[in-house]
Amino acid sequence: MPFDQKRINGPEVSVPYSVYTDVNKSKSSKPKKSLHKRVDGREHKDLRKIFVKTGVISQAKGSAYIEVGIxxxxxxxxxxxxxxxxxxxxxxxxxxxxxxxxxxxxxxxRIHQQDAEEKEFSLVMQRSLEPAVCRQEFPNFQVDVYALVLDNGGSSLAAAIMCASLALADASVPMFGLVTAVSAGFYKDTMFLDLTVEEEVLCNSAPAKPNPPNNHGLIMQAALPQHDQISEFFLVGSINIDCIKQAIETLTVANKNICPVVQQCLVKTVLRALKRKEQEKN
Amino acid sequence: MANTLLSLAEKTFIVHGVDDNYRTDGRNRSEYRPMEVETKVLPHTSGSARLRLANTDILVGVKAEVDTPYPDNPNEGKLEFFVDCSANATPAFEGKGGDNLGTEISNTLTLAYQSSHVLDLTTLCILPQQKCWKLYVDVLILQCDGNLFDAVALAVKAALYSAQIPKVTTATLDGGKADIQLSDDPFDCVKLDVGSFPVLVTLCKNFTFIQIGENCVVDPTSEEEECSAASIVVAVMPNGRITSVVKTGYGSLQPSTLVKTLELAKDIGIKLNAGIMNALKEEDELGSQREIFGFLK
Structure with a gap:
């Protein structure tokens, strides 16, 4: 890991205290509970509530803020x-x-520098957004997109992708359409949509009995719902093909359902800009 | 990847060939180019393999070292991938040029091997919380002629198959400190699961499918890669389960195309897994006295 001399770094070898508590032990009984009913009371295919806002950073050309659950x-x-x-x-x-x-x-x-996971997610973000941006409009130039997760309540990659597409639109970067993203997780035969952190951990860990092999894993699908295109499909775990098909269907529908929320936010942004212009005229 | 310059006419020629299911080198859309694989080519490693897929040339070395487990997973060993794109392959890899591609390939490998269905990391643990094996898988790309992902994954599987980890004879806790002893006999080794439980084999293949026009192509040459907007890299286990999917390239796909691509990837993945395992077993049957060709060919 590269060492940043300009910052005061935390002690090199430190461990979060939660490793030593019994939380890990009590977790083993949890999966069954959440398989039945999710902790926050949602159905398995329900999404969390989304709040979006543009123009939150005055210094940037365009910016956006998103809340998905916490x-x-x-x-x-x-x-x-x-x-x-x-x-x-x-x-x-x-x-x-x-x-x-x-x-x-x-x-x-997390340390100030990007770790391997964050670098991977940056690439995923780039691949999800690239199909939506009219890149021929700015040859030889590069547009920088920075996403910062303030609070990770699960599915932060999907949230960051949506937020970035809104910010790009807010910055008036020419685009073919909006990008939305939804994550799904598998644990045994259950499919969760829009995961929380606990569910992400659960879906990442394989069920104890490997025979017959049970599904487990995470899927993130980014799409251009206005064009019915998938711009990125990111899967980790061990899932059979039938479940993946089912997930693609569900995620495509979920992406379409999210789209109006993002569109509405953009309409508001435009109305606000027009209002401001009129005021300036007067 | 490697910068291949193609004119519009050449690209059109390739795309039309793909539409007719007859590619520039005479293959159909779902055919691989011939491959050669040889294991145990590097005496200083625990396991190694060299794989040539047409002109794509990959060398993989596996080294086993003793390390401390992560505090969050005290019962698990570690597995790490490094991909080095040598400037020999193409001048574009000179200096930091190959870094991005290298990280992309090693990330994909890490994702493909992440599930405990693939490789149970607890088998690499020596003493919980104290000592574990860390496997370094170092991949060197010597030449590239398209389809790096598949070639690298195959070579990695071959190298892990040949890997021999020294046997630990005693592992005790002495006053809170770990004390481990290895067997004196250098041939007294443990092989990874690949050999002993071929059904759970656990190492996956990546398939690159390239979307050219409507059809996808297996094992693209670098010219074909140049013609494609998006490709899907799928890791398939021998039993047909899928452990990772990554899209590369700047294009996007329709949901129905994605489903079709994944299905095709699964079918070909099963065949390719069987193929490499057969080749490796055939090589094993030649015994330890077999002649090692290495690079003299």
Whole structure:
């Protein structure tokens, strides 16, 4: 891990105290409960409530804030700039994405630099957004997108992708359509939609009896619901093909359902901008 | 990946060939190019393999070292992938040029091996909370001619199959400190699950499917990669389960296409898994005295 000399780093070897408590033991009884009914009272295919807002960072060209349950993500987009360290002319503009958890966002403290997971998520974000952006409109330039997770309540990658697409729209970056994203998880035969942190942990761990092999795993699907296109499909775990098919169907519908929320927020943004213009005229 | 410059006419030629199910090198859409694999090519490693897929050349070395387990998973060993894109492969990899591609491949491998159905990391634990094995899987890309993901995953599977981890004879706690002793006999080794339980084998293959026009193509050459907007990398276990899916490239897919692609990936994955296991067993049957060709070919 690269060491940042300019910051005061925490002690190199430290462990969150929760490792030593009995929380882990009591967890083993939990899965059964949440398989029946989810902790927050939702049905398995229900999404959490979403709140979105644009224009939260005054210094950025465009910005957005999203809350999905207790997951909070803020995202900013900056003016296009020349692609650094590149000599040849590139016909298509580039999108640079950075996904970062705030140091206090998760149960375990995150360091200031991106770790491997965050780098991976940055790439996923880039791949989900690229199909939606008209990159031919800004050749040889790069648009920077920074997503910061303030509070990780699960599905933060999906939230960050939606937030980023809103921020891009707010920054008036030409786009083919909005990007929405929903996550799903499998544990045995149960499919959860829009996971919380506990459910993510549960779906990441394999069921105790490997024979016959049970499903477990996480899926994140980003889509352009207005065009019926999937822009990114990210799966980890061990799932059989029939369940994946079922998940794709459910997630496609869920993505379509989310779209109006995001659209409404953009309409509000435009109305606000028009109002401001009129006031300036007067 | 490697910068292959193609004119519009050449691209159209390739795409039309794919539509007719007859590719520029005479294959159909779901055919692989010939492969050669050899294990135990590097004497300094616990396990190694070299795989050539047409002109894509991959060398993998596995090293086992003793490490301390993570505090969150005290009963688990560690597995780490490093992919190094050598500047020999293409000048574009010079300096930091290959870093992005290297991270992308190693991330994909990490995801594919993450499930405990694939590799049960608890088997790599020596003493809980104290000592565990850490397997370093170092991948070196010597030449690239398309389809790096598949070639790397196959080579990694072969290398892990050949890996021999020294046997631990005693592991005790002495006054809170771990004390482990390894067997003196260098041939007294433990093999990874790959050999002993081939059904749970647990190592996966990646398939790159490239969406050219409406059809997908297996095992693309670098020219075909240049023509594609999006590809799906799927890790398939020998029993047909899918352990990871990643999309690469800048394009997007329709849901129905995605489903079709995944199904095709599953079918081909099962065949490819069987193929590599057969090849590895055939090599095993030659015994320890077999001639190692290495790079003299």
């Amino acid at each position: 997951t909070k993500v803020v995202c900013s987009v900056f003016d296009p700039r020349e692609i650094p360290n590149k000599n040849e002319y590139s016909l298509q503009g580039e999108l640079f994405c950075e996904f970062k958890y705030a140091p206090f966002a998760c149960a375990k403290r």
